[in-house]
Amino acid sequence: xxxxxxxxxxxxxxxxxxxxxxxxxxxxxxxxxxxxxxxxxxxxxxxxxxxxxxxxxxxxxxxxxxxxxxxxxxxxxxxxxxxxxxxxxxxxxxxxxxxxxxxxxxxxxxxxxx
Amino acid sequence: xxxxxxxxxxxxxxxxxxxxxxxxxxxxxxxxxxxxxxxxxxxxxxxxxxxxxxxxxxxxxxxxxxxxxxxxxxxxxxxxxxxxxxxxxxxxxxxxxxxxxxxxxxxxxxxxx
Numbered sequence: 001x002x003x004x005x006x007x008x009x010x011x012x013x014x015x016x017x018x019x020x021x022x023x024x025x026x027x028x029x030x031x032x033x034x035x036x037x038x039x040x041x042x043x044x045x046x047x048x049x050x051x052x053x054x055x056x057x058x059x060x061x062x063x064x065x066x067x068x069x070x071x072x073x074x075x076x077x078x079x080x081x082x083x084x085x086x087x088x089x090x091x092x093x094x095x096x097x098x099x100x101x102x103x104x105x106x107x108x109x110x111x112x113x114x
Numbered sequence: 115x116x117x118x119x120x121x122x123x124x125x126x127x128x129x130x131x132x133x134x135x136x137x138x139x140x141x142x143x144x145x146x147x148x149x150x151x152x153x154x155x156x157x158x159x160x161x162x163x164x165x166x167x168x169x170x171x172x173x174x175x176x177x178x179x180x181x182x183x184x185x186x187x188x189x190x191x192x193x194x195x196x197x198x199x200x201x202x203x204x205x206x207x208x209x210x211x212x213x214x215x216x217x218x219x220x221x222x223x224x225x226x227x
Contacts, residue, residue, distance in 0.1 A: 043220040102159070
């Protein structure tokens with residue numbers, strides 16, 4: 001069965017320091033994986049997606065994620081946090097290649113202090 | 115492109131009243147999804163349409179909930195009668211068949227008193 005686990009419910013960083021948001025997945029085949037971001041009172045915005053073309057995926061706003069099959073992980077990183085990065089981040093696995101059946105992680109709240 | 119449009123953005127109603135949430139998908143996207151987000155349960159898929167036809171409604175909580183997609187440009191999610199436990203943010207998302215990315219609307223925050 002497909003599932004996704006976000007290992008931290010809350011991450012706090014200082015502005016200018018690196019960001020690491022951790023995600024592990026469970027899948028019986030090569031999955032499609034996504035990271036979405038939700039700013040307060042906003043909808044979800046796609047940050048990046050992995051669909052087996054390349055293991056290191058670059059997204060918007062300087063974020064990237066690396067697919068590691070051996071570790072069943074898809075961690076999200078950014079070299080230098082900005083205040084505007086404060087938001088909720090969701091790791092998502094798709095149950096099918098079409099992307100019509102998504103399983104969402106419980107989310108990680110990122111706080112950025114000055 | 116205006117993105118996925120949802121209305122209203124906020125709705126406050128009293129228990130027992132009918133509530134209708136509306137969604138206009140991105141033009142050309144032929145799949146539409148309704149989700150509910152709560153603190154307790156996170157994001158849950160309620161129902162999914164493809165080419166205006168409901169494909170999977172297994173997430174609809176009970177008969178008080180109904181959804182329609184009369185054409186490719188419009189969908190509604192109706193709750194009748196509403197209950198306080200229906201209070202949540204309801205998102206509409208759409209997807210283009212050639213890509214597997216869902217695009218989300220801004221959501222409707224529903225409060226049932």
